[in-house]
Amino acid sequence: MTAAQYSLCLGGIVRREALRWLNQRGRFVSALVRPLVWLVIFAAGFHFVLGVSIIPPYETYIPYEVYIAPGLVAMIQLFNGMQSSLSMVYDREMGSMKTLMVSPFPRWFLLLAKLLAGVAVSVVQAYIFLAIAWFWDITPPPTGYLAVLPALVLSGLMLGALGLVLSSFIKQLENFAGVMNFVIFPMFFTSSALYPLWRVKDANLTLYYICEINPFTHATELIRFALYDRFEPMAALVVLGYLLVFLALAVIGYDPGRGLMARRVAAE
Amino acid sequence: MLDQPAGVTEAAAPLSVAGLSHGFGTRRVLQGVDFTVARGAFCVLLGLNGAGKTTLFALITRLYHSRSGRIAVFGRDIRAEPAAALARMGVVFQQSTLDLDLTVAENLFYHASLHGLSRAAAAPRIAAELARVGLGERRGERVRQLSGGQRRRVELARALVHEPALLLLDEPTVGLDIESRQFLLEHVRHLCRERGLGVLWATHLIDEAAADAEIIVLHRGAVLAHGPREAVLAQTGESTLKAAFDRLVAAPGASG
Structure with a gap:
């Protein structure tokens, strides 16, 4: 296989993901409505309850909506990562995984291409959300919209890789409700998405430590700082570290010499 | 190749x-x-x-x-x-592995890319294979609109695209x-x-x-x-x- 063929393969996988996203209008709309509901309803409700003091990267007092917007962007990516990775292995859709795996390209490359395709979709979704959020006075500096792109790619890859790992190792996650209950909500709530960590630290130290090791916290912070033209090296390193770990685990999980595919196909 | x-x-x-x-x-x-x-x-x-x-x-x-x-x-x-x-190797699995929301042609183009074929190289092969299974006219339709038998034929055509x-x-x-x-x-x-x-x-x-x-x-x-x-x-x-x-x-x- 030549480099040109590798790029053709990657292009085909990204194209398919984009077409699926455009064609499944339900998925498109719900992916957009979910964070907007949080922004418009939840944040409005808590607007007067929670005051947010001045913490970096913000330079003034900010309304609660502004605080949770980056976390909602990360939530879009979390949902997307889970959906694109896990949808492959759900009952009827197991087939699309097989189609991918019988390609003559190396398996690590196919998994990475699949991951990049999911990230491409999630980045577009994140920008659509940010565009709508602008009308709710979530107005980061114009350069922030550009600076956030690499952050979105990195966090999208990490969360997508987590989805791949879960899809390969955890057999019980057979439906999306299970993923919502045991992955998405716990990760979202034990992070800095809804409240600053100093507040969590005041309330409960154990919870604070959980938030600190939660990869979703660091994805959120990476996006938050980037959106305001700031680079947060700690968050970037942690997200990168988790990405490498999840990628390695995914490649192991999908290795033909090991568990996943054998268990899946045997269960059919 | x-x-x-x-x-x-x-x-x-x-x-x-x-x-x-x-x-x-x-x-x-x-x-x-x-x-x-x-x-x-x-x-x-x-x-x-x-x-x-x-x-x-x-x-x-x-x-x-x-x-x-x-x-x-x-x-x-x-x-x-x-x-x-x-x-x-061309494979037709027991359970359908087509994307229902994609068109017949897009399903085949996706497969071609998984074998490192460009769209230009794949297009004539896809046209030929679909014509051979009598579905040349349906190439622009979503797979969801096809019957079970037609879907199978699409899968067969797909398995042959990379020759x-x-x-x-x-x-x-x-x-x-x-x-x-x-x-x-x-x-x-x-x-x-x-x-x-x-x-x-x-x-x-x-x-x-x-x-x-x-x-x-x-x-x-x-x-x-x-x-x-x-x-x-x-x-x-x-x-x-x-x-x-x-x-x-x-x-x-x-x-x-």
Whole structure:
């Protein structure tokens, strides 16, 4: 296989993901409505309850909506990562995984291409959300919209890789409700998405430590700082570290010499 | 597109399986399976449900590795040279693997890209394969709008886009009406004759084994008979394949 063929393969996988996203209008709309509901309803409700003091990267007092917007962007990516990775292995859709795996390209490359395709979709979704959020006075500096792109790619890859790992190792996650209950909500709530960590630290130290090791916290912070033209090296390193770990685990999980595919196909 | 030293691949059989064993936990699903699919051969893998056909397909398509034994495609070991082996293989899985919300053509283009083909290179092949299964007109429609039989034909066309020399079909006619079944069977047998494709066709329907077919009888993970239809009949002393099959699977040694 030549480099040109590798790029053709990657292009085909990204194209398919984009077409699926455009064609499944339900998925498109719900992916957009979910964070907007949080922004418009939840944040409005808590607007007067929670005051947010001045913490970096913000330079003034900010309304609660502004605080949770980056976390909602990360939530879009979390949902997307889970959906694109896990949808492959759900009952009827197991087939699309097989189609991918019988390609003559190396398996690590196919998994990475699949991951990049999911990230491409999630980045577009994140920008659509940010565009709508602008009308709710979530107005980061114009350069922030550009600076956030690499952050979105990195966090999208990490969360997508987590989805791949879960899809390969955890057999019980057979439906999306299970993923919502045991992955998405716990990760979202034990992070800095809804409240600053100093507040969590005041309330409960154990919870604070959980938030600190939660990869979703660091994805959120990476996006938050980037959106305001700031680079947060700690968050970037942690997200990168988790990405490498999840990628390695995914490649192991999908290795033909090991568990996943054998268990899946045997269960059919 | 791949290095193919003459002689290495061309002299070898499209598919050879030797001493293949596999199991899940303590349950043994395949034990010492040996057979070959020759060039131009229409090879029918006969077995009841649970005989191990799907596991065998998963191993040949490298979804996972066997515990022991060897699988080679045109002499290329599936473990040692997976890319070379997979590139020459076309597969129709038992369950449909099409994207229902994508058009027929987009499904095929996706497959072509998974084999490193550009859209320009794939377009004429896709047009030709779809025309051959009588779906040239439907290329712009979503797969969801097609009937079960038509979807199967799309899957067959898709499996041929990268011009494989070995075609694997796992129970391709399940759930199809008689007409669709007949069409599929005829089309694949035609491919064997015209293009010299080696075909492995797994089924539990004995009447899908035509007079000129090679027969492999798989029962409880073991090959009980392998050869031309006449040879299998002679081996069992029966006059019909149905009777021969029943005798083979009822034999005391077959309960393994």
